[in-house]
Amino acid sequence: MFFLIFVLQFCRLILAEFDFVQYGETEEFSNYMNNASLILKELFITREYEKELAPIFVPMPVNFSNSETKRMRVDLLLSYVRVFNLDAEKQRFNTRLEIEMSWRDPRLVWDKADFGGVDSIVTTAEKLWIPDTVVSNARVLDEVSGIAAQGAQIYSNGSIFLTTAYYSETACSINANKFPFDKQNCSLPILSLSMQPQWISLWPRVLPDLENNFEGNGEWEVIAAIPVTYSITAKQPLEVVAFMITIKREPNFYVYLAIGLTSLVSMTVLLDMLADAIPKTRVFPLLGIYVVVCVAITSVACISQPISGQESEI
Numbered sequence: 426m427f428f429l430i431f432v433l434q435f436c437r438l439i440l441a442e443f444d445f446v447q448y449g450e451t452e453e454f455s456n457y458m459n460n461a462s463l464i465l466k467e468l469f470i471t472r473e474y475e476k477e478l479a480p481i482f483v484p485m486p487v488n489f490s491n492s493e494t495k496r497m498r499v500d501l502l503l504s505y506v507r508v509f510n511l512d513a514e515k516q517r518f519n520t521r522l523e524i525e526m527s528w529r530d531p532r533l534v535w536d537k538a539d540f541g542g543v544d545s546i547v548t549t550a551e552k553l554w555i556p557d558t559v560v561s562n563a564r565v566l567d568e569v570s571g572i573a574a575q576g577a578q579i580y581s582n583g584s585i586f587l588t589t590a591y592y593s594e595t596a597c598s599i600n601a602n603k604f605p606f607d608k609q610n611c612s613l614p615i616l617s618l619s620m621q622p623q624w625i626s627l628w629p630r631v632l633p634d635l636e637n638n639f640e641g642n643g644e645w646e647v648i649a650a651i652p653v654t655y656s657i658t659a660k661q662p663l664e665v666v667a668f669m670i671t672i673k674r675e676p677n678f679y680v681y682l683a684i685g686l687t688s689l690v691s692m693t694v695l696l697d698m699l700a701d702a703i704p705k706t707r708v709f710p711l712l713g714i715y716v717v718v719c720v721a722i723t724s725v726a727c728i729s730q731p732i733s734g735q736e737s738e739i
């Protein structure tokens with residue numbers, strides 16, 4: 426009987442193994458893939474992982490700070506920011522964000538010594554329980570590709586890493602008293618709607634060299650993104666974490682409009698009056714030369730402004 430079970434187990438192991446080398450893959454890849462597929466079977470079939478159940482300790486006391494069981498920690502790493510638009514009139518801020526979320530699910534821990542030293546596998550996110558963190562003041566929040574289509578990386582210590590790209594349209598109150606030389610702070614608060622504060626803690630971070638990944642649009646330049654944590658006291662203290670995005674307006678357009686167009690338009694009006702007032706003879710009047718020189722100077726000023734006055738600010 427025991428022998429039969431042993432033989433069956435052995436057959437299962439043999440069947441699980443597939444020699445990818447015969448299709449031109451390396452021995453290393455073949456070993457990794459076979460071990461990874463055993464890990465997947467172990468985690469999701471043998472242990473009967475249920476993604477409908479959260480790895481959250483519900484009996485956690487409200488006074489959790491000295492509880493032996495720790496709160497679940499969810500790390501949020503902002504890894505990409507692109508500003509599409511800030512609609513000043515409607516006070517709406519449109520962005521594309523990429524946030525890498527990581528947390529630990531103790532049900533997905535394995536001993537890598539049992540699986541040929543394999544420390545990490547990538548699987549589809551739809552197999553997993555995922556914390557329900559959302560950008561909280563968003564009017565529109567779309568995942569650029571659905572969660573189900575994404576790959577999540579799982580480590581043998583149970584840590585899960587999942588990157589989600591969002592298109593968001595959030596409210597942002599605008600302070601216009603330095604227009605057009607203004608900077609605006611738009612905050613993207615992140616909440617976990619269904620979670621009590623004693624169950625889950627959110628830790629926002631920003632990728633260290635994110636400055637190189639900022640993308641503005643023609644009018645707005647992203648100059649900083651910082652993680653902030655603040656608490657709002659409603660019925661119970663609720664921790665809110667946010668990414669504060671600071672954007673700076675490119676004033677050139679408004680500067681040309683003010684200096685350039687206004688002077689050019691007034692010159693045109695003057696020229697028009699002049700044309701009515703003087704006879705149409707062969708000689709070009711002195712006043713005409715004055716107007717032409719003025720138009721030329723204004724034009725040169727408009728062109729040279731972006732070269733010399735790039736950093737001009739009031």
Ligand SMILES: *[C@@H]1O[C@H](CO)[C@@H](O)[C@H](O)[C@H]1NC(C)=O
Binds near residue numbers: 488491
């Ligand atoms: C929370 O626990 C600490 C230490 O045990 C205690 O001093 C404090 O009074 C508790 N707070 C509440 C609200 O129970």
Ligand SMILES: *[C@@H]1O[C@H](CO)[C@@H](O)[C@H](O)[C@H]1NC(C)=O
Binds near residue numbers: 442455457459540
């Ligand atoms: C797992 O990896 C080890 C070492 O790389 C290898 O010896 C073993 O055959 C692999 N297991 C399977 C089922 O392929």
Ligand SMILES: *[C@@H]1O[C@H](CO)[C@@H](O)[C@H](O)[C@H]1NC(C)=O
Binds near residue numbers: 580583
């Ligand atoms: C698990 O391992 C990964 C990769 O080594 C590491 O980034 C992560 O912080 C670890 N998680 C915990 C909870 O220690």
Ligand SMILES: *[C@@H]1O[C@H](CO)[C@@H](O)[C@H](O)[C@H]1NC(C)=O
Binds near residue numbers: 671
């Ligand atoms: C934006 O936030 C930063 C940091 O909190 C602050 O120093 C700055 O004054 C704010 N700027 C505006 C325009 O509110």
